[in-house]
Amino acid sequence: MIDAARLQARIESLGAIGALPGGGVCRLALTPADKAGRDWLIAQMESLGLAVAIDPIGNIFGTRPARPGTTADAPHVMIGSHIDTVATGGLYDGALGVLAGLEVVAALNDAGTETDLPVTVAAFTNEEGARFAPDMLGSLVFVGGLSLEEALEIRGIDGTRLGDELAAIGHAGTGAGPSAIAAYVELHIEQGPILEDEGLQIGVVEGVQGISWTEVTFSGASAHAGTTPLRLRADAGLAAGRTACGVRDIITAIGPGQLGTVGAVTLSPNLVNVVAERAVMTVDLRNPDDAALIEAEAALATLIAAAAAEANVTATTRSLARFDPVDFAPELVDAVEAEAQALGLTTRRMFSGAGHDAQMIARIAPATMIFVPSQKGISHNIREYTPPEDLARGTAVLHALIARLSTPKQGA
Template structure:
């Protein structure tokens, strides 16, 4: 059989997702496997046992990342397929799990075909990607990439007051292995978590990188006043100022257009009563763009908007940056590889940026990385109704398989 004709088993992949999804399953659907809880430990145990059943050599690093290694002919850099198996408190079956289990499915497919790759293939599951129990998110890959010290990470305290190091030891996943750092290519298959592929009727998202993210908290100090007895000219209305900024954010992102997104998701007024002019308002602004310069332009527009509103409504406004992640560009050669692979499989594609954070953007500082997106029904994620159709899962896993083979068997004529 020609390597190019290899295909994963779609039904088996769905079964893998269902089996892992049964661990921490919520009544009525969805799953809850918060990082390092008893349910997530059972998920880890299941993953390790599946890895072993496929003949993978399992290693655990000190932050609890799990690696399943399928040795290649050479000792050179590995091809890594990874993601995570922790979830948010009310998550779905696909976010994270797909990237890990499709990695297992790739290994199973190679095993079934009796193929020995040139490079070693590693399936990785990174610790605490969601950041739902321990902050920051993407913690396992951050420590793996050396962006945070192990000691600092182990001392992080969870939302339920537990130390990460203690929780990791308690579930038996404080490993001693180093994990493979010499990586030729890292591929992560993930659901889109957005509506674009579905909306455009496309099968594969070729992820060029991850948007830069800037979160700003804006606090507006006005003056409380009676809504009936205070003439407009004597008001310092924090609520009106908040509304003007929120509406202005809507306008400025539309003006920039393209991939620019901006959201005022939270607005809190005080005293928040029908007949009192608000004394105080706190709002958040979430700005994202794949290009650092455009993102900086949006931030400048926001700052100018805030100044204008402060002047116009006679209020005092302070702004605080809550998060500031620059955009990540994936390795162009790997992005091309994903695209050519998908097109070669006859799948429809579009290049896109990820609007959410992923382990791949962390690994990108260590090695060439890229991502494959498959459609999310209604764009829904971090929700028990998260769903991706079996055919889309299968397509994505086949792109993962073939892209991995391109890199793991570079001298194979059929893949040249």
């Protein structure tokens, strides 16, 4: 059985490292605070009897071996997430997945459980991307999506070289993670309001939404608001307004699953009595279904052209980001749902709106995630909060699932 108080104590201990005066935490990747968190984590792993390895990009793996006599090349069951944070982060994003992994190991130890497959708890480097881009960097390198050499050359927002910073904190390892993974499970806070709003306990995560970010620049001509008739205007502000309205209309038309946000609009010269000559705006489109996301992108292109034509301006667009949706392994998704329901917990299938290490591991192994509620949906914020009982519920599901996955014959 998992021990909710022990889990909570580890959450608070790690949260004290890099703690901010007003609450929350700052452990930007590869800073001294991140090093302190990593060193604490390694000590925790060792105290639980895990064999610790650090790979050359700094990913930390703590492995509980399988029962004696198992072959050395048996695939591992992996639990993972990250312990770096944004600059003003909370105690739960990432840390929960790693520390729940330790709690699962502790529960297996308490029960003296021997497993058929080794169980590894992983903490991946620089998941947030707040200091070094791209985000999910450690897991991306682990799955071979980015070469180690390229990753080490990346410059941070402070101009530092990733490889230098990794070496400086002594976490450029020579070890390696598991060479074969039977399954990967990541427990995470939802970072959204849906579970809380619907009064549900466990999010069964089917995958990660696809993301399409477009920057649109409308160029017209500045003109006097009092002397320029409409027909002689080239009004970039009007084009931006039409686009903002149209994005909402597109997502309403495409229906459930489609999200769209115009979060940034900058007009120039941005004066009350001058028609804007330039508008730069962003459109964030997300959908778990790639075909629907492509449909939304096409509708956006049509919308932008129509808005530019009406406003007599030119439009240029630039893709800021484009990630395909990721579908998690259906058998693992089903297993999460079954374990949660067997524990008497309420569940809901959902897609992740944010990116997670699990989507990288999904490239090479069956992977899925478990969500617990986020109070008011707040995350990447010092007010991020999930009550201890919700953390314990998610960890209990994780424990049950890992026990079954790591000893498949027992569960068959």
